[in-house]
Amino acid sequence: xxxxxxxxxALFLVLCMLGAPGxxxxxxVGAEATLPKxxxxxxxxxxxxxxxxxxxxxxxxxxxxxxxNTNTQSSVGSGFFVSADGxxxxxxxxxxxxxxxxxRYRGVYVPVDGKQAEVELLAFDVAHDLALLRVKDxxxxxxxxxxxxxxxxxxxxxxxxxxxxPLDIGFAVTEGTYNGLVQRSFYPRIFFGGAINPGxxxxxxxxxxxxxxxxxxxKRLDGELLSFLVPAEFAQALLARAATLNPxxxxxxxxxxxxxxxxxxxxxxxFTATAFKAQKHGGYSVPVPDDALARCWGxxxxxxFKAFDLVRTNCQLDSQVFAGETTTGFIRLFxxxxxxxxxSALRFARMYSDSMANERFAMRGTSRMTAAECSExxxxxxxxxxxxxxxxxxxxxxxxxxxxxxxxxxxxxxTQGVQGRMDAHGMSFDNGLALVAYYLNGFKWEGAR
Numbered sequence: 067x068x069x070x071x072x073x074x075x076a077l078f079l080v081l082c083m084l085g086a087p088g089x090x091x092x093x094x095v096g097a098e099a100t101l102p103k104x105x106x107x108x109x110x111x112x113x114x115x116x117x118x119x120x121x122x123x124x125x126x127x128x129x130x131x132x133x134x135n136t137n138t139q140s141s142v143g144s145g146f147f148v149s150a151d152g153x154x155x156x157x158x159x160x161x162x163x164x165x166x167x168x169x170r171y172r173g174v175y176v177p178v179d180g181k182q183a184e185v186e187l188l189a190f191d192v193a194h195d196l197a198l199l200r201v202k203d204x205x206x207x208x209x210x211x212x213x214x215x216x217x218x219x220x221x222x223x224x225x226x227x228x229x230x231x232p233l234d235i236g237f238a239v240t241e242g243t244y245n246g247l248v249q250r251s252f253y254p255r256i257f258f259g260g261a262i263n264p265g266x267x268x269x270x271x272x273x274x275x276x277x278x279x280x281x282x283x284x285k286r287l288d289g290e291l292l293s294f295l296v297p298a299e300f301a302q303a304l305l306a307r308a309a310t311l312n313p314x315x316x317x318x319x320x321x322x323x324x325x326x327x328x329x330x331x332x333x334x335x336x337f338t339a340t341a342f343k344a345q346k347h348g349g350y351s352v353p354v355p356d357d358a359l360a361r362c363w364g365x366x367x368x369x370x371f372k373a374f375d376l377v378r379t380n381c382q383l384d385s386q387v388f389a390g391e392t393t394t395g396f397i398r399l400f401x402x403x404x405x406x407x408x409x410s411a412l413r414f415a416r417m418y419s420d421s422m423a424n425e426r427f428a429m430r431g432t433s434r435m436t437a438a439e440c441s442e443x444x445x446x447x448x449x450x451x452x453x454x455x456x457x458x459x460x461x462x463x464x465x466x467x468x469x470x471x472x473x474x475x476x477x478x479x480x481t482q483g484v485q486g487r488m489d490a491h492g493m494s495f496d497n498g499l500a501l502v503a504y505y506l507n508g509f510k511w512e513g514a515r
Contacts, residue, residue, distance in 0.1 A: 230269025353508025394492030
């Protein structure tokens with residue numbers, strides 16, 4: 067029996083058990099960030115920033131990933147020396163091709179003097195988007211940046227300096243402030259009030275003493291000076307455990323998968339350990355993630371629109387991680403609540419069915435994912451009749467990981483109803499089933515209002 071066939075059989079059991087409270091035990095858990103085009107959003111550089119750059123410039127490098135057969139650039143990023151013997155810290159998304167396709171790509175570093183040399187990948191941390199490189203040929207001792215002690219806490223408003231090579235046009239410094247940790251981020255991320263541009267990923271962010279407090283990773287496109295850093299403690303941990311490892315010379319999909327499985331297990335445990343915040347709509351109770359766990363946005367029809375009421379809510383856990391070809395490891399939910407007392411049952415059914423028909427699943431396979439396999443059942447949840455469609459597709463190169471989607475619609479009222487959808491990307495087989503059961507158990511009918 068194939069894994070997906072086994073899943074479909076198991077799903078029938080899950081759906082049949084949903085009518086009984088407590089049938090399945092519950093296990094114990096912002097917008098996707100990308101780098102923007104450069105603009106004029108950075109403040110004028112101060113003398114302090116100039117001093118920070120001058121003291122750090124010889125520790126900075128550009129990381130280039132080159133096609134082996136043509137020596138042309140495939141990607142560029144930044145990094146910095148963390149040891150005198152040539153260890154370099156950068157982002158995993160900067161060096162991912164060295165991990166996933168080492169037979170096609172090679173890496174080089176370019177210091178401020180422009181003399182490039184080859185690097186090799188030692189280790190990576192997918193969850194925190196970090197990679198540790200080493201200069202391939204031993205050479206003279208190199209100046210390295212030091213990390214700020216965890217005992218020296220950052221103060222909100224403290225001046226910080228981001229360093230890197232934006233858009234492959236030269237090393238640069240941008241000045242900003244520490245604004246605490248990002249709220250609702252699954253892993254700790256520093257909110258940096260400064261500009262980060264493409265190519266600066268993997269570069270260091272230092273304090274006024276020249277000590278590293280974080281690593282450039284991403285920026286929001288829908289705001290100004292909203293940048294994010296990986297806290298230095300995770301880079302220190304990677305350095306401590308990987309400094310003496312042998313280089314990675316073969317495809318590392320197995321290690322990427324292992325780390326993603328650890329990540330999705332943490333996501334599933336935190337999600338299912340946090341009680342839903344029930345939203346009431348008529349006699350329906352709809353499961354919505356707690357504010358501390360996910361960002362949710364809602365909207366409703368204008369009050370002057372009298373034909374019917376419609377309320378929408380969208381939520382997402384800020385837990386996505388970069389996995390080479392895509393981001394994965396997150397959960398996204400939405401629901402709609404309808405109330406159309408002026409409609410006939412037939413007219414409401416037509417509108418209601420059209421809304422559900424608009425939902426799409428990945429029914430065609432790609433080079434990255436298999437085609438979705440789906441199961442549909444009518445179930446009864448404590449007196450609330452529901453139609454549920456659950457689909458699963460498998461990652462071709464990350465064995466044991468799946469994208470799971472569940473679409474549910476109530477069918478117990480002639481002119482009222484709720485529809486919901488949950489998409490869980492990059493989950494294990496068993497955790498996918500657990501998330502489906504947990505989500506469907508969150509819907510309740512509490513009687514006409």
